[in-house]
Amino acid sequence: MALDADEVAVREWATKEQLTMPVLIDKYHVVADLYGIVNVPAAVWVDENDRIVRPADSTPGSDLFRDFSNVDSEVHHNLLRKWVRSGERDLDDARVREFQVKPSPDVQLARLHRRIAIALRERDQDGDSLASREHLTRAEELAPLDWTIRRGNMPLVGVDPFGDEFFKFVGEWTNAGRPGFKLGTGRVKK
Amino acid sequence: MNQGRVVNQEGETTVVDVASNFGEFAVSLADFARATGWQLKPEGLCIDEICVPIREANRLTDGASIDLVEFARVTKQNIVFDRQRQVAALGERADSRGDSMSSLLAPDFKLPDIHGRQVSFSDFNRRKRLLLAWSSW
Numbered sequence: 001m002a003l004d005a006d007e008v009a010v011r012e013w014a015t016k017e018q019l020t021m022p023v024l025i026d027k028y029h030v031v032a033d034l035y036g037i038v039n040v041p042a043a044v045w046v047d048e049n050d051r052i053v054r055p056a057d058s059t060p061g062s063d064l065f066r067d068f069s070n071v072d073s074e075v076h077h078n079l080l081r082k083w084v085r086s087g088e089r090d091l092d093d094a095r096v097r098e099f100q101v102k103p104s105p106d107v108q109l110a111r112l113h114r115r116i117a118i119a120l121r122e123r124d125q126d127g128d129s130l131a132s133r134e135h136l137t138r139a140e141e142l143a144p145l146d147w148t149i150r151r152g153n154m155p156l157v158g159v160d161p162f163g164d165e166f167f168k169f170v171g172e173w174t175n176a177g178r179p180g181f182k183l184g185t186g187r188v189k190k
Numbered sequence: 191m192n193q194g195r196v197v198n199q200e201g202e203t204t205v206v207d208v209a210s211n212f213g214e215f216a217v218s219l220a221d222f223a224r225a226t227g228w229q230l231k232p233e234g235l236c237i238d239e240i241c242v243p244i245r246e247a248n249r250l251t252d253g254a255s256i257d258l259v260e261f262a263r264v265t266k267q268n269i270v271f272d273r274q275r276q277v278a279a280l281g282e283r284a285d286s287r288g289d290s291m292s293s294l295l296a297p298d299f300k301l302p303d304i305h306g307r308q309v310s311f312s313d314f315n316r317r318k319r320l321l322l323a324w325s326s327w
Contacts, residue, residue: 001301002325009326011304021322022309024301028201033282034297037323044321046296046311053294056323084318093294102288108281112270115197115279122203123195123277131275152327161327 003029003040003148005118005156028115032148033108036101038180039147043076045083053089054079055100057183066188075186099183110143117156133157144172145179191218194276196225196258199267200300208276213257215271215278222256226280228265230256235265 001024002010014023031037035044037056045054060066060073079090091099103111117135124132136153143149150169154161173179194208196217204225209216223229229236230251234243242265244250250260258278262269266286271278282290290297296319300310311319 001321001323003323004325004327006326007304013326014304022314023304024309025304026201026301028197030199030201030299030301031321031323033287034299035321035323036291040323040325042323044296044323046319046321048316048318050296050312050315051294052291052296059322080320096294097292100291102291103284105284108268108284108287109270112268112279112281115201115281116270116272116275116277119195119197119203119277119279120272120275131272135272152325155327 001026001031003032003037003152005121005152027118029111029148029152033103033111036103037148038101039151042181043080045080045089052096053083054091055096055183057099057181057185059185070188070190072186072188079185099181101181104143106142107146107149110139110146110149113139113142114149114153121156145176147173147180192276194278196221197277197279198226199280199282207255209252209255212252212255214259215269215273216252216255216257218255219251222258222261226258226261228261235261 003026004010005027007025007027010023010025035056039058041059041061042056043059044052044056047053058069058071059076060069060071063073066072082088113135117132117139120129120132120135136156139149140153151161151166154165159165191207192210194206196204196206204221206217206221206225217225219230227237231241234241244264250256250264258280259269259271262280266283268281268283269278298310298312300308303309
């Protein structure tokens with residue numbers, strides 16, 4: 001499920017990679033809201049009885065960005081394999097609740113400003129109206145440390161998500177103590 | 191009436207008529223039900239089997255339209271709206287989102303896949319599911 005307003009980019013990548021899983025496009029970040037997802041890539045485990053058995057956490061598919069993320073991607077993969085094969089979980093319900101990232105009132109409002117911005121982009125069909133930008137900016141003021149807002153906005157306003165603005169944001173986020181997911185699966189010491 | 195848009199909690203966008211002479215962001219009664227899934231009944235504002243009583247009906251409706259700002263207040267939802275651009279977005283408040291997360295019940299959702307087909311999370315129930323969030327950014 002892609003947290004992405006750029007349907008073309010999602011379709012192109014999923015097609016190129018020949019993904020066999022269902023690939024959904026969540027342009028309004030509905031699932032981010034429902035499951036407390038504040039950055040990508042992230043994973044949530046849901047069992048046969050519709051129970052959340054592992055909360056959203058950073059789960060890189062590989063070690064490509066390991067120097068930056070400080071995450072050993074294999075740790076989650078191994079936990080996942082064990083759960084799929086034997087049903088054995090690494091967290092009980094109390095721990096799942098402990099590590100959920102619940103939203104602040106401001107984050108919930110930021111998500112709605114972002115939705116208005118996306119709706120305006122679609123209506124105006126020029127992809128980047130001034131009105132849309134106003135709401136994206138308001139969303140960032142309300143949720144300055146949420147990656148789905150701050151970094152997710154970058155391509156929408158023509159900012160390189162790997163450029164100067166991004167590293168400025170990473171600096172802010174690091175100075176704030178790297179808030180976000182709490183579980184820290186596979187975190188390694190530098 | 192002016193044409194506007196409402197994005198609801200499920201991320202569905204509905205084109206609506208926005209009243210020019212009532213409320214902060216009021217939509218016609220028919221559009222209200224289409225956009226929100228809620229209905230105005232004699233017993234109050236209702237969705238599925240749940241009804242919320244209304245104390246100040248004249249703030250909610252003028253008989254032709256319903257003010258979404260008052261609706262959101264009564265039903266304890268968030269609303270953000272842009273009156274000038276005629277767009278409103280409804281969403282869950284932080285406290286109730288926190289409560290629903292604590293229940294550990296996996297909420298259902300419906301989204302388009304890359305081929306444009308609507309897919310529900312519950313289409314895959316009764317099996318283990320890995321919900322992976324990623325993006326192009």
